[in-house]
Each structure stands twice: as C-alpha cells, then as structure tokens.
Amino acid sequence: NETRLQPTFASPNTTDLATDHRMSLRGPMIEARLRFLSETGGPAVPEMIRWAIERRGLPEVPPLPRTEQEQTALSLAAFEGPLLGSDNMSWGYYAETDSPREPFADVLSTLYRLNGTLPRISSIVPEGSVLTNDAIYFLTNRTQEWKDIRGADVQRNLEEMNPDGTYSQRSLFPELEPDQRTSLGLCARKTAFLLDYARITGDRRSLEAAEKTLRWMQTRDVPRGGYYWETPFHTPDILSASYALWAMVRGFELTNKPEYLEEAKRFALLGLPFVYQWEDRPIMTYTVVPMFGASERERPWFGTVQPWAGLIYAYALNLLAQHDTSVDWKKIATGILVAAEQMQYPDGYYIGCLPDAFSLKSQTRQLPTLNPCGLVSLRRAIEGKVDSLDVISNRPETLASPFPLQPNKKGALVREVPTGFTFEVLFNGQRSQSIQGSGNQRDQIAF
Numbered sequence: 407n408e409t410r411l412q413p414t415f416a417s418p419n420t421t422d423l424a425t426d427h428r429m430s431l432r433g434p435m436i437e438a439r440l441r442f443l444s445e446t447g448g449p450a451v452p453e454m455i456r457w458a459i460e461r462r463g464l465p466e467v468p469p470l471p472r473t474e475q476e477q478t479a480l481s482l483a484a485f486e487g488p489l490l491g492s493d494n495m496s497w498g499y500y501a502e503t504d505s506p507r508e509p510f511a512d513v514l515s516t517l518y519r520l521n522g523t524l525p526r527i528s529s530i531v532p533e534g535s536v537l538t539n540d541a542i543y544f545l546t547n548r549t550q551e552w553k554d555i556r557g558a559d560v561q562r563n564l565e566e567m568n569p570d571g572t573y574s575q576r577s578l579f580p581e582l583e584p585d586q587r588t589s590l591g592l593c594a595r596k597t598a599f600l601l602d603y604a605r606i607t608g609d610r611r612s613l614e615a616a617e618k619t620l621r622w623m624q625t626r627d628v629p630r631g632g633y634y635w636e637t638p639f640h641t642p643d644i645l646s647a648s649y650a651l652w653a654m655v656r657g658f659e660l661t662n663k664p665e666y667l668e669e670a671k672r673f674a675l676l677g678l679p680f681v682y683q684w685e686d687r688p689i690m691t692y693t694v695v696p697m698f699g700a701s702e703r704e705r706p707w708f709g710t711v712q713p714w715a716g717l718i719y720a721y722a723l724n725l726l727a728q729h730d731t732s733v734d735w736k737k738i739a740t741g742i743l744v745a746a747e748q749m750q751y752p753d754g755y756y757i758g759c760l761p762d763a764f765s766l767k768s769q770t771r772q773l774p775t776l777n778p779c780g781l782v783s784l785r786r787a788i789e790g791k792v793d794s795l796d797v798i799s800n801r802p803e804t805l806a807s808p809f810p811l812q813p814n815k816k817g818a819l820v821r822e823v824p825t826g827f828t829f830e831v832l833f834n835g836q837r838s839q840s841i842q843g844s845g846n847q848r849d850q851i852a853f
Contacts, residue, residue: 410434413708415698418640451627452675456733464734465683465691467741471748477785480750481778482520484758485513489777495527499534501759501775510534515541515794516779519786522824535779536714537721538602539794541808549830549838553607560603563596564615571618579638579703589631589639591646593619598649601656605797607835608804613660620657623650624669629676636701643697644715647677652722658729670726674735677719681738682711682766689748690766692741694719710772711764713746717780724787736788743784750778803853806832817852 411433419428431438441454472480489497491507498505509527512535518524519541530542532555543552566573573593577583597619604613631637632645654670657663680698685691694716700706720742727735749764749771751757760778761771786793796811797804798818805811805818808829812819823829823843830838833853841849 411436411438417642417698452672455675455678459678459733464737465685465741467737468689468691468744468748470744471750471752477747478520480752480758481516481782482758484751484756484778485517485520488756488759488775489513495525497534497777499777501756501777502773505774508534511542512537512539512779513777515539515545516777516782518542518545519782519793535777535783536717537780537783537793539779539783541792541794544795544806544808544831545829547828547830547840549832553832553835556603560600560609560612563600564611566596567615567619571615571620571622573619575634577639578635582638583640586639589634589646590623590626590629590650591632591643592634592639594623594646594649594653595632597623598653598656601653601660604660605656605799606795606804606806607832608799608802609835616653617657617661620653620666620669623653624665626650629673633697633701637697637699641697641699643699644677644680644694644719645696647673647680648715648719648722651677651719651726655722655725655729667729671730671732674723674726674733677723678738680719681716681742687766687769689745689764689769692716692738692745693749693764693766694742694745709766711749711766712762713749713760713764714762714776714780716742716746717784721780721784721787724784739784740788743781743788746781746784750781751775800853802834804834805851805853807851814850816850818850820849820851821847823847823849 411431414430414432416428419426421428485497488501491497496507496509497513498507508531509529511530511532514525514527514530516539524545540552543549568574572588573596574587575592577586597616600612600616603609628642629646629650630642631639632643632649651670651673654666654673658666658670680695682690682693693711696707696712696715720739723735723739746760749761751759751771756775758778759775760781762774762776763772765772783793792810795806795808797806798811798813800813807820809823810821812821820841825843825845827843828840830840831851832838843849
C-alpha cells in the first residue's frame, strides 16, 4: 500500500536491449514481497496472480453512488438529453455532435429494458454500444432481419479466417513489428462473436471454425493487441484478456470441454493486473487501466482509466462466475460496474453519459462521452436478468428469446412478458415464432 512506489515497464525491453520484457519499482523506500518465475518449472504468471489474491484478498466493492431508481433515471436522462437526435427517434454512440444519430439496436434494446416502451422506428442500425444488445430485433418481430445481418457478419468472419484459425491484419507500427500479422486481441474478439452466434442459433459451422482459434489462443501467454487500431500488437491490454475469457467461456458452454474452462480462468486472472485494487482517492478501486502502453505513440495510460473497457471485462467475468467459484469473479465484476457508475456524469450537459477516460490524479472525466448502454447491460447481467437474449439448448434444439426462459418437459416457459405484448423467438437459428403474452407469466413454447 505504499502509494509512492511507481512501477516502470519496458515491453519489449528497449532499456536493456534484450528480447524480454522489463518491470521495475521506483520509490524512496521499497518493501515488497517477490515471487520469481523460472523457465524450468516455476509457477505460471496466472497462478502468481491467484497466489497474490489469496494472500491479501480482494478489496471491498465501493459504495453505490445512487439507488436503483436514481441510476435508472440518470441513464434515461442521457438518452433523453445529450444523446438524442433532432428527430427524437435516433441516438448517438457518443454525445458529441460529430457522432451520427441513428436508431441503434443497442440503444433501442436498452431503452426497452429501462422503461418498458418501444420507440416508434422504421429501421434499426446494428450495434451502438460497447456491449452488443440485439433484443430489439426479437421485441419488434424482426428476427429475419437479425438473421440476415448476423449471418452476413459470420460469413465474413469465416472467409477472413486463416487455416490455423487466426485472422490477419498488418500492424499500424511496421517499424516495430514488420512481420506481425495477427494478435490475440484481434482473434479473440472475432472468435467471441462467432461463439455468441453459435450459442444463439446452434450453428455448428461457426462453432467448429471458432474451435480452431480457441486452440491457437491456448498457445498465447500474454493478452496483447486488443487495441489493434491504435497500438502495436505487442502491447498488453485488458480487451485481449476480456475477449479471450469471453470466447473460452462460450466454448466451454457449447462443448463442455474442461480445457476451455481452465483457459477462461487463466485469461480472467491475466486481466486482473489492469484493475486497481487499492485507492488513495475517492474514485479508484476497481477502475481499469486499458493497456500497459500508449495510444498512437503519444498517450500513456498509467494513472488514467477507461470505464467502458472495464465493462467488457466485467461482463466476461460474470459469464465465468456462472461456472467457477475458485475466485469471487462476480465481486470483481460488481466492483468494476460500481466504479464505472461512479464515473458517470451525474448532471450537466453530459448527464448520464460515461466518459471515455477518467484521470485518477485529478479525478476528472475526459472526452469523448459514451452512451450508458453497456452500464445497463452489465448491471442486468450481474443481477441475473436478461439484458440481450436468453438462450436454452436441449441439443440439438436451441431456443432464443428476449424474455427469460425456463426449460421444462414440453420445451420452455417464457416469463415476464407483458399482457398482450407480441414478440418473436428463434428456433435453431432458422425458424421464428410469434408469441403473445397471456398475462400469466408462464407462456409455454414447445420445441
């Protein structure tokens, strides 16, 4: 807890002109406990992280900044204010005026979760948030449109995949990485998407292709290259750990292969060094540094956190918490959520929005400002509520719904559907069926 100690990094090690990576501590007095790795049987880095957690424990989750009702009202204020387009039927990914206002799927889905109403819209634009939420297509009886959009995305992914399961993209920093063509972060993100699609639709082709990438990912030791659009591929970062964790959990759920669950735990542990687990100022514990490096050669991130990146890691941790209790993953996810809600704009022009970055030293929010869709999705997921789609699988049958599903001998019950509300469910990614809520909260679906 000596806050004057400063870690220094050289990755790769240009300080000693060596082929390794260098870390040191700088301060007036250093009192630290060290555990060293060896190349011949020493403990792996993830196990060292686990050892540190078990030795000192996890910090307590910060206090909630507001009540549930206040939090809902604050998020709604963002969509009703700085994010809203002039037509009252479109919203921005960012609040800034140069961010196009569109009827984004993620925003429309989030608005329904917040206030239970469906805005009048003539079209839907995919995405719109750091956490994808496709519920609106099912809530508005547009599952065929969803199938067309996501099916085309899957086909592009499959066509871009190399024979070994990797994806290729030249580094934006050829002077540092002249031969680099791929990264864990790039591959993990695309694989998580494929496996989410396989989970919702039961598509075997997506699963079989993704497993090639999962096997390649098992050979990666350090989460790197998740910010491939602004950093060198060798930069360690939280997005690589997050999407690798996400993909491994989905792989385990779809195949029941225990090695994928072990890999999910490994990547979850590799994400923890990016999470602040101490504090000496009001907002700090459970905030997340995006990378151990700098964006576009000029913006170092030490001491500056990025809440939206933390949301992705926390969402993946919550997925893992449903299958493993060796670490209190849900506590970490909840801490990251609360820290992000602390950083939300509480009032003013950007009310309800989430800053792209937050300076720990000055405790100030930094532009641009994102919509709060990811916050809403993560809180619902942690609370055990459906944020996007609920899926149950009785192989080879798969059922997807925007409302909670409860399997039974006849198929499944759909719960929490408002009386008279009509929506669609999807069977095996192929056949959709329109359902109308009866009001008894126990609508039966046979499949």
